[in-house]
Amino acid sequence: MSGGSVPDSVKKCIAILRSAESDTEKFAALFMVTKLVKGEDCNTQSKKLLFEAIGFKFLKRLLLSSDVPADCPPLVYKSVALSILSSFCSDKELATHPEMLANIPVFLDIVQQADDDDLDDNLIVVSEAYECLQNIAAHHPGQVALLEVGGVAKMCEIYAQQSFQTDEALNILVTLVTQFGQNAWDMNPKPFHVIVNKIALDFETDHSERKFELCRMLHALLFSCRRNVIVATANDALWPGSIYKGLSDILTSRLGKAQRDPALNLVSIMVELLGVEWCLTDEERPRQFFLLLVQLCSVEVRMQLEDRNFKQIMMNADLVASCFVVLELSIAYIATDTLELEQKEKQQLYTALKGAFSAVISVLTKVSCDFTKNPNALNTKEKIFVCAMVRVLSAWLAQETSAMRNAVYALLPFMLTLANETFYAYRSRRLAEKRQSSDTMETDSDLISQVDILRLMLPALCHLAVEEKARKILLEAKEDEVLYECLAYHWSIVHYKKPPVPKSERGKAKKEPEVELDPRMLEEMKESRAAMVSICNIFMNVTVLEAKMVEESMLFATLLKFIFNNLPELKNVPENLVLHGNLAILGLLLLKQQAKRVKKNDFTICRYIQSTIRFLWDAYNVDESNDTSSLVVAMSYKKYWLELMELWFLGMQTMSAVLALVPWISEFAIESGWAEGIIDTLNKVRTGSLPANTKSAYEDFLCHLVDANNSVTSVLKEHNALTVCRTHRFMELGKRLFGD
Secondary structure (H helix, E strand, C coil): CCCCCCCHHHHHHHHHHHHCCCHHHHHHHHHHHHHHHCCCCCCHHHHHHHHHHHCHHHHHHHHHCCCCCCCCCCCHHHHHHHHHHHHHHCCHHHHCCHHHHHCHHHHHHHHHCCCCCCCHHHHHHHHHHHHHHHHHHCCHHHHHHHHHCCHHHHHHHHHHHCCCCHHHHHHHHHHHHHHHHHHHCCCCCHHHHHHHHHHHHHHHHCCCCHHHHHHHHHHHHHHHCCHHHHHHHHHHCCHHHHHHHHHHHHHCCCCCHHHHHHHHHHHHHHHHHHCHHHHHCCCCCHHHHHHHHHHHHHHHHHHHHCCCCHHHHHCCHHHHHHHHHHHHHHHHHHHCCCCCCCHHHHHHHHHHHHHHHHHHHHHHHHHHHHHHHCCCCCCHHHHHHHHHHHHHHHHHHCCCCCCCHHHHHHHHHHHHHHHHHHHHHHHHHHHHHHHHCCCCCCCHHHHHCCCCHHHHHHHHHHHHCCCHHHHHHHHHCCHHHHHHHHHHHHHHHHCCCCCCCCHHHHHHHHHCCCCCCCHHHHHHHHHHHHHHHHHHHHHHHHHHHCHHHHHHCHHHHHHHHHHHHHHHHCCCCHHHHHHHHHHHHHHHHHHHHCHHHCCCCCHHHHHHHHHHHHHHHCCEECCCCCCCCCCEECHHHHCCHHHHHHHHHHHHHHHHHHHHHCHHHHHHHHHCCHHHHHHHHHHHCCCCCCCHHHHHHHHHHHHHHHHHCCCHHHHHHHCCHHHHHHHCCCHHHHHHHHCC
């Protein structure tokens, strides 16, 4: 046993306790114990022996007894028992003793009754009970025990009631939520909102040093919350407004580092939870707070990263990461153009951001040089911070395509190496979770698998793939191969299939209503859809700009086969429309380059072409126009038309080019009824109302169709193509169908 030898005074006391024949004798001996356990020579072993000699049952009887001798203070038994227990609790072995943990509900009852009686004795008893709870909460077994007996809800109640020593309750609450994250909270959001409303109001109105302590507490609570549930119900809560006012007070004052750091951390979690819109709630000057935040976070990033070595930077890594979150979300928000900024404000933002990203690039450049010399130079925490730098830089590169280009090109191989590592780790973890669906404790290496940096880098890679230098780097690094694996992985999420129903269950399964997918899975599907669209864009750029390479490439042949096989399987639901369009048109571009590999008897190409025709055909109609004589974008496409318009024109153009190279594809356009459908639709469109670009897309396609397959001529004539040619001045098509 740890702790060394047992002093004689302790041995003597143990002998007295063991020989005590009544509770009264034992109680008398306790005063001796109180003196001993507070002495310097009472080690762990001594405390444990004393604890066992007293016996927990006896201490519990003292805690619960209200039958005190007439001439004694009413809380004497409780006070003595708690004094001893709090001394014992300072020792880990005793703080986590099974009997101590079993007694947690008694301690909780004592602190909950703090306001029942304002006697000084009562305040001492409550303080001692809190000391026991805080010592228990300092160790993992104690934290688990507190969670199991509803410690989180109890601490919330105590703080909300504002009884004596509530900051101790808050400290225990923060310890528990920091340890257990969202598992500390119930699915019911009400207790969370109640406690955070209360703390946020205190935070808003308190102007002492405690304001900054509350700032830290709020950050811990918000960081741990069940995000989906809380975000969905935050509109009715008061805390977003109170926190806004409190932070506004702090950040518009002159402050030292100790006050500014917790405020920036809290800003970060607020923006992450509630979006940039939360920053714009001041009706009089909605932009001011937002512009201030971007400015402060940009300056903080520069202060922390410039002129420091990596070890020094890591000392404030959490703070810098908080600033990165604000910058990433702000850049994405600015890109939506919903914020009306004056030219001067735009210039200030750009200058601030450019300064911050110049510092990020500089640090990443140094790290990448060290990494090249020694790939194992970074420990897990350092690697996660470097990933955070790559992530925030990717957000900037997705919007800003000209600044610091050569430095970005030099960094690209390192960024790709790191992003690919996180993708493979993330994929392995998710596949393992699906196999066993268990919540195991995280290890250090698991932390790398928490965020797939490659997915977040994809929008930046779309821009980079257009630039010759960057594209060369991507292809030399064989990033196209990784992106193909990435596409296949995200397809497995988007194209979710329910596990097969066992034979014995099949009858029942039909009767039960369709089970809704859980929010996390729906969010994953949304993210994977966006990832697939970005990957399609990257591949389109490479296909168009590296035509010769794509023509010879086995990887791009495999990619085309993937699209042939999977596009027809994509569920026909509105949220898949943009993905459908991207896969269809990428397929056409690849088909154009790989025309010589395509076999007429390949059944998969038939289904693919049918799916592609469906996408191009359904985009326009006249039936949904106000006067049924104008060509309009179909209602189902309207919501996504900004993303689909260029794709549709590219698709029509590429389909025309494919018809020249693979003429037998024209049979699908005829058999499906698409060719005659175009003529029938255009016959309903009044003269002069057809936009020039749409007119030329249809005419060009119909001309190529006639060139590829002469039998289409009679079909078009039967459907009154002559009127269409005259009404819409389709000169080229008229020549092909009717001669000069």
